[in-house]
Amino acid sequence: MPNLRFTEKALSDWMLGNANDSDIAISSRVRVARNLQHIPFPLLATSEQSMEVLDRLSDMEKYDSLKSLGTFYMLPLDDIAPLDRKVLVEKHLISPSLANESEHGAVILSEDESISIMINEEDHLRIQCLYPGFQVREAWEKATVIDDIFEAHIDYAFDDTRGYLTSCPTNVGTGLRASVMMHLPALVMTQQINRILSAVSQVGLTVRGIYGEGSEAVGNIFQISNQITLGQTESEIIDNLHSVVLQIIEHEKNARERLLKESKLRMTDRVRRSYGILSYAEMLDSKEAAQRLSDVRLGMDLGIIEGTSTSVMNELNVMTQPGFLQKTFGEAMNTEERDVYRAKLIREKLSPQQH
Amino acid sequence: MLCQECGNKPATLHFTKIVSGEKTEFHICESCAREKGEMIPGVSGGFSIHSLLSGLIDFDTANKIKSGVGKDIQPLRCEDCGMTYSQFSKAGRFGCSSCYKYFNTRLDPLFKRVHGSTSHVGKVPIRGGAQIQVKRRLQDMKNELQLRIAQEEFEEAATLRDQIRELEKGSIEQ
Numbered sequence: 001m002p003n004l005r006f007t008e009k010a011l012s013d014w015m016l017g018n019a020n021d022s023d024i025a026i027s028s029r030v031r032v033a034r035n036l037q038h039i040p041f042p043l044l045a046t047s048e049q050s051m052e053v054l055d056r057l058s059d060m061e062k063y064d065s066l067k068s069l070g071t072f073y074m075l076p077l078d079d080i081a082p083l084d085r086k087v088l089v090e091k092h093l094i095s096p097s098l099a100n101e102s103e104h105g106a107v108i109l110s111e112d113e114s115i116s117i118m119i120n121e122e123d124h125l126r127i128q129c130l131y132p133g134f135q136v137r138e139a140w141e142k143a144t145v146i147d148d149i150f151e152a153h154i155d156y157a158f159d160d161t162r163g164y165l166t167s168c169p170t171n172v173g174t175g176l177r178a179s180v181m182m183h184l185p186a187l188v189m190t191q192q193i194n195r196i197l198s199a200v201s202q203v204g205l206t207v208r209g210i211y212g213e214g215s216e217a218v219g220n221i222f223q224i225s226n227q228i229t230l231g232q233t234e235s236e237i238i239d240n241l242h243s244v245v246l247q248i249i250e251h252e253k254n255a256r257e258r259l260l261k262e263s264k265l266r267m268t269d270r271v272r273r274s275y276g277i278l279s280y281a282e283m284l285d286s287k288e289a290a291q292r293l294s295d296v297r298l299g300m301d302l303g304i305i306e307g308t309s310t311s312v313m314n315e316l317n318v319m320t321q322p323g324f325l326q327k328t329f330g331e332a333m334n335t336e337e338r339d340v341y342r343a344k345l346i347r348e349k350l351s352p353q354q355h
Numbered sequence: 356m357l358c359q360e361c362g363n364k365p366a367t368l369h370f371t372k373i374v375s376g377e378k379t380e381f382h383i384c385e386s387c388a389r390e391k392g393e394m395i396p397g398v399s400g401g402f403s404i405h406s407l408l409s410g411l412i413d414f415d416t417a418n419k420i421k422s423g424v425g426k427d428i429q430p431l432r433c434e435d436c437g438m439t440y441s442q443f444s445k446a447g448r449f450g451c452s453s454c455y456k457y458f459n460t461r462l463d464p465l466f467k468r469v470h471g472s473t474s475h476v477g478k479v480p481i482r483g484g485a486q487i488q489v490k491r492r493l494q495d496m497k498n499e500l501q502l503r504i505a506q507e508e509f510e511e512a513a514t515l516r517d518q519i520r521e522l523e524k525g526s527i528e529q
Contacts, residue, residue: 040451157452163475231472
């Protein structure tokens with residue numbers, strides 16, 4: 001199976017890179033939506049039309065210049081087993097809609113998994129670039145280079161007034177969605193989060209849980225992204241997001257300092273308790289696991305806990321998801337079994353002999 | 356307050372949508388909400404962007420018809436993919452790029468609500484986008500010309516004016 005390498009490890013190579021502010025801004029992502037001229041959007045395209053889109057966009061010889069950005073693998077979704085698809089979604093490499101609803105869908109992945117090019121998702125082409133930490137500008141720069149490589153061979157659906165035409169009216173114009181995944185436990189603990197999140201929505205940004213639309217924020221992880229794609233240039237969109245994220249980072253830092261100063265004992269107790277539970281529990285449901293992992297990550301950032309690392313935390317965030325658990329333990333599990341395996345996996349990862 | 360959809364039952368669901376400071380309120384009764392397939396926020400089943408959008412598009416049309424503005428509206432249809440405006444308003448998604456052309460007259464209010472704007476000012480494809488690039492550059496230069504004149508920087512203004520003329524000559528010849 002060609003896709004195994006992408007679903008074997010929980011942690012993508014791109015996550016290993018060091019980046020500024022990666023204690024609060026976990027990762028940055030940019031997605032660009034494009035469509036081919038004269039072919040209906042995937043919602044209405046016939047099987048033949050979707051096939052044609054796939055043929056035209058997956059011709060890797062034509063897009064030879066992609067090679068300058070690394071090695072790429074073309075994976076048709078039909079060749080990927082349902083469980084592996086689930087894992088790719090949990091690793092944010094493909095969207096749930098590509099995994100479940102797409103006809104003749106495919107994904108082109110770079111070796112380090114930092115670039116994911118989805119074909120026949122909601123739009124014909126969706127270029128996604130992922131970076132560790134707070135590097136939303138870098139992600140946009142890479143995405144626009146890839147966009148140009150495709151555009152050199154493909155006539156995009158583009159209109160002078162409306163810009164890049166997309167299936168959903170919320171993406172029209174730039175087709176650009178930029179987002180930063182943030183760990184904000186101190187803002188949640190000090191109950192400032194709602195005030196900040198509502199301020200964010202006033203400036204054309206939106207906040208979601210980590211697995212996208214409709215999901216709740218688990219483990220104090222929030223995804224901040226632009227809502228507006230029309231009437232602003234790409235750099236305005238990126239700059240706006242950049243400056244708001246910077247401010248949120250500042251607020252989170254201040255809240256952490258205050259918590260340390262005013263209630264160090266309580267904080268230390270909470271963090272160490274969570275570490276203890278993760279190290280010894282026999283069963284853990286996903287919600288508790290996410291909350292305890294958030295506490296431990298905070299404890300690490302504040303120097304309360306040593307002997308584990310951010311990358312172990314990032315790895316566990318993916319590994320404790322249902323798809324990855326089933327992949328690791330190789331069987332269909334009921335909820336109780338999943339809780340047992342989740343606890344076992346976390347215990348193993350946190351045990352001292354791992355480091 | 357009565358439901359703004361059926362006008363019969365009392366409105367029990369109140370939505371407020373704020374986009375770029377512009378506030379829009381919807382008041383509907385529960386049976387209209389269910390009939391329209393709207394998911395109710397806070398109740399099971401989640402709440403997708405498409406259902407919210409389709410609500411926005413629908414309300415927009417309903418308001419127009421009620422106020423008499425849209426009485427002469429023919430069923431709008433995209434001649435390329437066959438999608439009707441009402442299908443679009445249900446799905447919250449376009450069928451093809453031509454839908455933008457055929458539904459054009461109705462799209463400004465929707466885009467204004469969602470994005471606070473109706474026109475693209477960002478990136479332009481390199482191939483086939485040359486004319487647009489020139490047009491944008493000309494506009495930028497004309498704006499700067501006005502600024503120079505206002506600041507009484509006449510030498511720079513004259514140079515700019517000549518550059519604009521050259522560019523206009525070039526783009527017309529193209």
